[in-house]
Amino acid sequence: MDNLVLKVDALQAYYGGIHALKGISLEVPRGKIVALIGANGAGKSTTLRTISGLVKPRSGKIYFLEEDITTCLPHTIVEKGIAMVPEGRRIFPNLTVMENLILGCYTRKDRDGIKQDLEWVFKLFPRLKERTWQKGGTLSGGEQQMLAVARGLMSRPQLLMMDEPSLGLAPLLVREIFQIIEEINRQGTTILLIEQNAKAALEIAHFAYVMETGRIALQGEGRALLQNEKVQKVYLGED
């Protein structure tokens, strides 16, 4: 248990009147990439929204570093060290790239640490450094996704949760984003990744869960799931 960053236990939640989560249990070990894949409406996003406190669970528990955070409010959950890169990027379009990044560390007060992390983030995303004074909305789709990830990293989270980072990106950019996710993970950040692009996600994930209509249908190591017949048939579109 001491090596788990996040533990979700028998989580049930309703979203928009629908019983979206029917008992989800999952574990995210420290330093790993864990992927949550599944079709539209399987409940992936609701799982993430429940962990980050935006949706109240009906029953079940969420533990972060062994602490029960089930009933915490969204902003306290961010303060505890869980950052979220929301679906569809959701950067702040009329604020500059720099303002976007500074908002990422809204809950932090250590100026020196922030300065260091800013440099770290610019090293990861050199393209953002050239555009610090540009408005977020004027960036290209790929750059906006990079900004969203960078903004998430600015809180120096213990756990970074990403909701569909490949959404609406060209295949080349998808590969670039996933390379960066791997790089971030290699440098020590634990990642919980939600993806519809099952192949890309399973290739980099150490461990993965497959969701179907509010339940975990399958689980296993990323590479192993790639070989799984059922996964291949349903999510990878291979015969």
Add this chain to the structure above:
Amino acid sequence: MDNKIKRDLVLTCLLFILLMLGTWLAQLYLNSYLVRILNTACIYVVVAVGYNLINGITGQFSLGPNGFMAMGGYTVAILMLPLAQKEQVYFIEPLIYPFSAFTFPSYLFGLALFLGGVVAALAALLIGFPTLRLRGDYLAIATFGFGEIILVFANNLIPLTNGALGIKGIPGYTNLWWTVGLAFLTVFLVKSLVNSSFGRAFKAIRENEVAAEAMGINLFRHKLLAFVISGFCAGVGGGLFVTLIGTVSPSLFTFTMTFNLLIIIVLGGLGSITGSTITAVIFAFLQEILREVEAPHTIGSWSLPGIPGMRMVVFSALLVVLMIFYRRGLFGNKELSWQLVIDWVSRSKNGKA
């Protein structure tokens, strides 16, 4: 970086001194009509800049500044009205106890304004608490209702407000020193707030609530803070207003007041303090200039009767034209800063050389 902050502070102080010098000259040389318009302009600046904080910068659509102005206005009127005048004004029903027994001396006018702001801010807290938890247009509806409720109270709480007759003979403490000074202070404080991490959070809420929440911003607390500050500004503005014109009655703070303020902040650019400040002044002057269109005219043997309310038609037409050609207002959400002024001056110098 630090040098720039110091430089900006020095320049701001210089601007303040310049403004005060201007005020002194205006008091000496301008006629009372112009002084009156300037006073009104500065009061509009105080209220509009505060109003822009909640509507333009935080992006929460409130329609209540007339209610908050009324609360501030009545508070200041009741506190500052001389005792003899109190007995004369409240002839239907006497003023209720604590207020009937005392009155603020003139040197406590500043305190009365502050208290007017506090009363309005408390009202904002009370109304914001249930409504700011909801998303969307609920705030607009609730604040609109609040403004109307305040007017109903003002009409019927006769022992406190003297009902529809209003309160007359409020000493005219408001002068250019107060209005210019407070307008300057409001712009300075709100601008500092907007440039702080609070301001960034306000703007983040406007841009995208979900993302702002994901960044760890407490949406409710920030919206409430912006709303309360905005209420405070409106309260102070209301207090200045009633001590400028010397009377207060419910008809002074009808929804038209909110509509005027809305025109100011939309014309200036939602989210731009510079825009609100400049259009507030323009609006105060236009309101006077456009009296011409309401006055009766004789052209040769033709005589046109005056059309009251024509000014609002002109303003509405102006708003429509502006929304077509400058959808984001005169300034969008841009701000004038010392850096921009310096860049501009040095550029025009280089152009000459």
